[in-house]
Amino acid sequence: GALEGAHYLATGKLESLSEQQLVDCDHVCDPEEYNSCDSGCNGGLMNNAFEYILQSGGVVAEKDYPYTGRDGTCKFDKSKVVSSVSNFSVVSLDEEQIAANLVKNGPLAIGINAAWMQTYMSGVSCPYICAKGRLDHGVLLVGFGKAGYAPIRLKEKPYWIIKNSWGENWGEEGYYKICRGRNVCGVDSMVSTVAAAQINH
Structure with missing residues (x-):
């Protein structure tokens, strides 16, 4: 991705x-x-x-x-x-740096603890307890938003937009929104950017 x-x-x-x-x-x-x-x-x-x-x-x-x-x-x-x-290269753990890198370089590869993704349907996922160190799934960070409804918190929260690999029938047509600002589920812990090389045949 x-x-x-x-x-x-x-x-x-x-x-x-x-x-x-x-x-x-x-x-x-x-x-x-x-x-x-x-x-x-x-x-x-x-x-x-x-x-x-x-x-x-x-x-x-x-x-x-x-x-x-x-x-x-x-x-x-x-x-x-x-x-x-x-x-x-690895991107800083600072969320402002991650957001700036996303805007400048496009989608970022990230690792995440996917425990709460298993039951995700829609909205902004903001679990109270989700281990930040148990990264077990690679996904694509594609965007972010300032305010989306988080059912478990009963209010609007800033969020990251993640493209998952489980198909369009999962989540919000294959996408996942997770709270931004607290490294929820380790979303900020393993972030990488990549540049493509020119291929000459």
């Missing part, structure tokens, strides 16, 4: 990139965190995925390496690369 947004900003072309390539081929480990290797359907970290794409030379289109929803053998064909990473 973040690389698709960066690719669009760099080229003007919206390209659906292969998640399955990452599932099958990306086994990069974060050298600074013990036991944090990307492992297909068992999960991974956004920065590890960006590092894999940088090292491998790019990612192919979804149509050339379609999603199967299970681990498989790597079938990456470098001649079909449509996008790559020129660089990536």
Whole structure:
């Protein structure tokens, strides 16, 4: 998602990139965190995925390496690369910096504790208790708002807008709104930006 947004900003072309390539081929480990290797359907970290794409030379289109929803053998064909990473970085934990980065660079890759997402239907999610350190799901931060109704708080709250990967029938047509301002569910704890490289065939 973040690389698709960066690719669009760099080229003007919206390209659906292969998640399955990452599932099958990306086994990069974060050298600074013990036991944090990307492992297909068992999960991974956004920065590890960006590092894999940088090292491998790019990612192919979804149509050339379609999603199967299970681990498989790597079938990456470098001649079909449509996008790559020129660089990536971690964004500050400060919410004003995150918002400014989002406006300047487009969608951001984030990690979140998805416990409250399981039952989300609509509105702004503002759980009273949600562990900030148990990040277990990668999503795309795409926007923010000043005031949206938070049912559990019975009032308007500022919020982040997140694009999830569970399809359009989940949440608000595939999107999730979560309270902004308190690092709810760790939403500000793991934020990354990526820039797309030009591909010359």
